[in-house]
Amino acid sequence: MHNYSKILIEKYFEENSFVLSDIESFNYFVEKELQKIIEENKVIEPTIIPPNVESFKIKLDKIWIEKPEITEADGSKRPIYPVEARLRKISYAAPVFIEVSSHINNVQRETFTTQIGALPIMLKSNFCHLSRLNKDELIEKGEDPDDPGGYFIINGTERVLVNIEDLAANRFLVEPQKTGISQYLGKIFSESGPYKIPHTVERLKDGVYYLTFTRVKRVPLIVVVKALGMIKDEEIMQIISKQKQYDEVLINLFEFANIKSPEEAMDYMAKKIGITQSKEIRLERMQEIIDKYLLPHIGTKQEDRLNKAFNLCKMLRKFISVSTGETPKDDKDHYMNKRIKMSGDLLADLFRTNLKVLIGDLLYNFQRIVKRGKFPSIKIIIRDKLLTSRIYSAMATGNWVGGRKGISQRIQRVNYLNTISHLQRVGSPLSNTQENFEARELHATHLGRLCPSETPEGTNIGLKKNFALMAQVSRDLKEADVLKLLKNAGLKTV
Numbered sequence: 001m002h003n004y005s006k007i008l009i010e011k012y013f014e015e016n017s018f019v020l021s022d023i024e025s026f027n028y029f030v031e032k033e034l035q036k037i038i039e040e041n042k043v044i045e046p047t048i049i050p051p052n053v054e055s056f057k058i059k060l061d062k063i064w065i066e067k068p069e070i071t072e073a074d075g076s077k078r079p080i081y082p083v084e085a086r087l088r089k090i091s092y093a094a095p096v097f098i099e100v101s102s103h104i105n106n107v108q109r110e111t112f113t114t115q116i117g118a119l120p121i122m123l124k125s126n127f128c129h130l131s132r133l134n135k136d137e138l139i140e141k142g143e144d145p146d147d148p149g150g151y152f153i154i155n156g157t158e159r160v161l162v163n164i165e166d167l168a169a170n171r172f173l174v175e176p177q178k179t180g181i182s183q184y185l186g187k188i189f190s191e192s193g194p195y196k197i198p199h200t201v202e203r204l205k206d207g208v209y210y211l212t213f214t215r216v217k218r219v220p221l222i223v224v225v226k227a228l229g230m231i232k233d234e235e236i237m238q239i240i241s242k243q244k245q246y247d248e249v250l251i252n253l254f255e256f257a258n259i260k261s262p263e264e265a266m267d268y269m270a271k272k273i274g275i276t277q278s279k280e281i282r283l284e285r286m287q288e289i290i291d292k293y294l295l296p297h298i299g300t301k302q303e304d305r306l307n308k309a310f311n312l313c314k315m316l317r318k319f320i321s322v323s324t325g326e327t328p329k330d331d332k333d334h335y336m337n338k339r340i341k342m343s344g345d346l347l348a349d350l351f352r353t354n355l356k357v358l359i360g361d362l363l364y365n366f367q368r369i370v371k372r373g374k375f376p377s378i379k380i381i382i383r384d385k386l387l388t389s390r391i392y393s394a395m396a397t398g399n400w401v402g403g404r405k406g407i408s409q410r411i412q413r414v415n416y417l418n419t420i421s422h423l424q425r426v427g428s429p430l431s432n433t434q435e436n437f438e439a440r441e442l443h444a445t446h447l448g449r450l451c452p453s454e455t456p457e458g459t460n461i462g463l464k465k466n467f468a469l470m471a472q473v474s475r476d477l478k479e480a481d482v483l484k485l486l487k488n489a490g491l492k493t494v
Contacts, residue, residue, distance in 0.1 A: 012470065017124070019150030019423050021473035022163070025344030026122040028475060030065060033348045037355060038063045038098070040193050044359055048367040050375050054105045058362070058378055061111075062099040067129060068092050068121050081129055082153055083142035089156030091392060093118040094127055102378050112379060116358065117387030119351075120395055122343060124149025150343075150423050151411050154395045158411040161395075163426045163473075164341040164404070165465075169196065170297045171337060172315045173330035174322040181205065184323040186315060192296040194352055199295065201319050207251045209316060214293045219269050221316060222252045227265035227290060228309035233257065239313040246320055266290070333438055335445035340426060340473050346400065346407060353401040354390045361386055404429065424467040426450065432459040439463065 017023070044058040070080040070090065085092040096119050101111040121127050128149070130138060135145040151160040167173075169191035177185045182202030190197050190213075199213040201221060210218040222236065230236055233253045240249055259265050263283060269290075270282040277285075292300055295308050321327045330337065341349075365381040394400055400407040412422045430436050440462025442452055454466040467473075477485075487493070 016470075016472075017148050017150075018420055018469070019124075019148045021471075022150045022161075022342050022423070023122060023125050024475070025342035025473070026125045026347070027127075027344075029344030029347050030119075030125075030127060033344065034063050034065075034096075034351065036193075037348065037352050040352070041355060041359060044363065046363050046366050046370070048370050050370055055103075057103040057106075058366075059101050059103060060098060061101060063096065063116075065094045065096050065119055065127060067127060068094045079129060081141050081143075082123055085153045086156055086158070091118070091120055091155055092123070092128075092153035093120045093388075096387075100378055100382070110377065110379075114379060114382055115384050116382060117384050117391065119347075119391065120152040120154055122150060122152055123147075146416070148420065148423060152395060152408075154392060154408075157396075158413070159395060159408045160411045160423055160425075161343040161346050161408050162406070163343075163467075164346070164407070165338050165426050165428055166341055167332065168337050168339045172318060173332065173337060174201075174319050175329050175332070184319065184329075186319045186322075188295075188315070190295045190297045192300070195293070195296045197293055197296060201315060203248075203319070203323070207248065208255060209248075209252055209319070211312070214289070216269065216273050216289065216293075219272050220252070220256060221312060222256050223259060223265050223268050224290075224294070225309045225312050226256070226259050227262050227269055227286070228294075228305040228312070229262050230306065230309040230313075231261065236313060239310060240317045240320075248320055249316070333441070333443045335443065335449060339476065342473060349401055350391060350394055354387055357390065358383075358387050421454065421466055426465045426467060428463040428465070430463055432463055436463070 038060050042060055044060070046056060046058075049056040068080050068085075069077050070084075071077050080090075080092065082092050084090075095115050096117050097113055098116045099111065099113050102109045124130055130141065130143060130149065133141065133143075138145045151158050153159070167189065169189045172186060172188040174184055174186045177183060180202075181204055184203065186201035188199045190199060197213055199211065201209060201211055202218075203209050204218075209221040211221045211224050212218050225236055230239075236253065237246075237249060240246065256268075259268060266283050266286045267279065270286040275282050275285055287302075290305070290308075291302060295311060298304055298307050298311060318327070322329050361383060362378075362381055365383075366376060366378075369376040369381070395408045398406045398408040406427070409422070412418045428439060430439055442462075446452060446465075448468055449471050450465045451468050455461055456464055483493075
């Protein structure tokens with residue numbers, strides 16, 4: 001038996017790389033995610049436009065990247081291989097192209113393709129020159145055939161993006177509080193594209209349940225449900241619990257029984273958060289806040305409101321059943337409630353933020369020239385150095401968007417095992433100066449996912465972990481994909 005297992009394990013590692021998940025994550029980012037980020041910022045409308053024009057829009061249409069190349073001092077371009085990037089202290093990066101069109105009075109005028117920057121390429125990914133080479137070809141190109149790839153070369157240094165474990169978005173977790181007014185606290189990070197918005201649910205001394213999100217601080221949850229269009233008290237009660245009437249909810253329903261239409265509820269919320277303009281503007285602003293920032297992962301359109309109301313009721317039911325001890329409290333350290341951000345996700349965050357900076361710069365340049373009475377061609381106002389330098393700087397220093405430090409690290413090349421270990425590292429966003437005992441402990445759900453013994457001693461113990469050797473990270477499935485899988489398995493929608 002011993003012999004067979006040895007053969008099996010050998011075969012597994014012949015076919016599967018240690019860093020396979022990371023490489024897949026990067027491929028997904030370039031092939032799918034880049035285009036999605038462009039779709040989020042598709043239409044750019046300057047506020048200052050030439051006086052003889054009614055409307056002017058700039059549209060970002062397509063984005064793609066090519067294979068890594070280098071521009072020599074005389075302006076000539078040619079492919080570059082990683083070993084040259086290491087020796088000449090340059091970055092192993094590929095040009096990013098984007099198709100842009102301008103629309104004057106809703107008629108398309110100019111369309112052109114321009115380079116908006118360079119993206120560092122992960123070694124051995126689909127976009128790397130090494131991805132399809134065999135052992136002998138790799139040696140010929142000056143590479144170690146056993147090198148797993150999965151890292152980047154920035155200004156000649158090999159840098160790895162360390163995986164980050166984070167609390168899962170879009171999951172409602174209820175935990176007891178040691179301090180504060182509310183005995184229990186319910187939290188959900190609602191994430192959808194560029195938005196990541198924390199929501200909290202609490203019960204204060206008056207027995208009323210309050211919801212907090214973005215600028216909306218502590219508004220009664222029942223009022224929010226009514227503002228979303230679920231008006232009947234009986235209906236709200238039914239959705240929260242079919243089996244038994246919760247007295248807790250009744251108190252809340254009595255408290256706000258006088259609110260009889262979504263408009264009244266919206267107005268109540270608007271006054272509560274201090275919007276003081278006339279009633280029309282108040283309602284308009286409140287509706288915008290609710291559609292855009294309340295549980296955006298469910299949707300950001302008006303027709304998603306009822307769905308949001310259902311979800312709020314569901315969250316309230318869970319909050320009550322945890323606080324009465326019917327269901328156990330949620331465990332933050334259970335790996336079911338965690339998600340791993342790999343290179344692709346980290347780069348997506350970086351690219352999304354810096355694309356917004358690029359668009360802001362483009363608008364500024366456009367409006368500056370229009371004020372002088374000229375009408376610029378868009379070709380001139382896109383600065384390709386801006387995006388490149390910001391991405392390089394984040395990857396060279398490790399200072400990421402959102403104030404995270406040490407995301408990109410210089411790869412450890414003490415020996416082969418040390419390198420493999422560094423490529424498999426998983427960091428926690430918690431600070432290493434606080435105690436955080438629970439977070440540092442070995443949790444039963446780490447089994448087969450994270451190595452139980454490989455962690456540094458000292459302040460970082462248990463916060464820096466490493467993947468188990470055969471661990472693979474699957475991609476985050478979207479709701480539609482899950483529903484498709486369930487339907488294929490023979491389930492029907494109710």
